Amino acid sequence: MSVEIRKDCPLDANMGSVNHDVNGEATEGGVKYYTLEEIRVHNMCKDTWVIIHDKVYNITSFLEEHPGGEEVLLEQAGSDATESFEDVGHSTDAREMLNQFYIGELDMCDRNLKTQEVPDTPSGETSSSFWTTWLIPAIAAAIVGLVYRFYSF
Numbered sequence: 001m002s003v004e005i006r007k008d009c010p011l012d013a014n015m016g017s018v019n020h021d022v023n024g025e026a027t028e029g030g031v032k033y034y035t036l037e038e039i040r041v042h043n044m045c046k047d048t049w050v051i052i053h054d055k056v057y058n059i060t061s062f063l064e065e066h067p068g069g070e071e072v073l074l075e076q077a078g079s080d081a082t083e084s085f086e087d088v089g090h091s092t093d094a095r096e097m098l099n100q101f102y103i104g105e106l107d108m109c110d111r112n113l114k115t116q117e118v119p120d121t122p123s124g125e126t127s128s129s130f131w132t133t134w135l136i137p138a139i140a141a142a143i144v145g146l147v148y149r150f151y152s153f
């Protein structure tokens with residue numbers, strides 16, 4: 001079996017023995033790794049996958065049983081549901097339930113992509129916040145000062 005290294009992902013090279021099985025899915029020590037692209041297509045009621053804490057779950061059979069309703073799950077289908085899952089404050093039982101639906105792990109490179117997609121300071125914001133925070137108030141203060149001096153003489 002040949003070992004394929006994703007050229008866009010230097011991490012694959014660091015992961016050791018990442019193999020690709022007959023379906024082209026990456027496996028390491030029996031664990032399957034799915035890319036965001038592969039997960040995204042499982043976004044319908046007959047085929048629903050979600051990511052929670054970098055783990056991938058096939059929750060198709062759970063949709064109708066979910067106490068919170070299937071709509072909320074379908075909204076997250078094919079994407080990362082970690083935030084909404086945590087926002088609800090699910091019980092330990094609910095967390096243990098997840099194990100039944102576990103099918104694999106999110107690809108290491110896509111974990112990085114997710115963090116890169118949410119930068120602390122989006123580009124462009126630094127310069128615009130400089131204007132609104134400092135320069136505009138400074139100019140306004142200078143004008144008020146000049147007007148005050150003009151009228152006080």
Ligand code: HEM
Nearest residue numbers: 059067068072073076081084085088090091093094097098
């Ligand atoms: C995919 C794995 C999920 C499992 C196994 C799961 C399981 C459960 C369970 C067992 C409950 C009953 C309360 C509890 O024990 O905490 C529950 C409630 C609830 N879940 Fe989930 N849940 C999942 C995902 C989600 C997601 C992604 C959302 C939000 C988008 C969500 C929204 C809710 C809501 C709103 C309730 C409260 C229902 C109520 O109190 O009326 N759940 N869930």
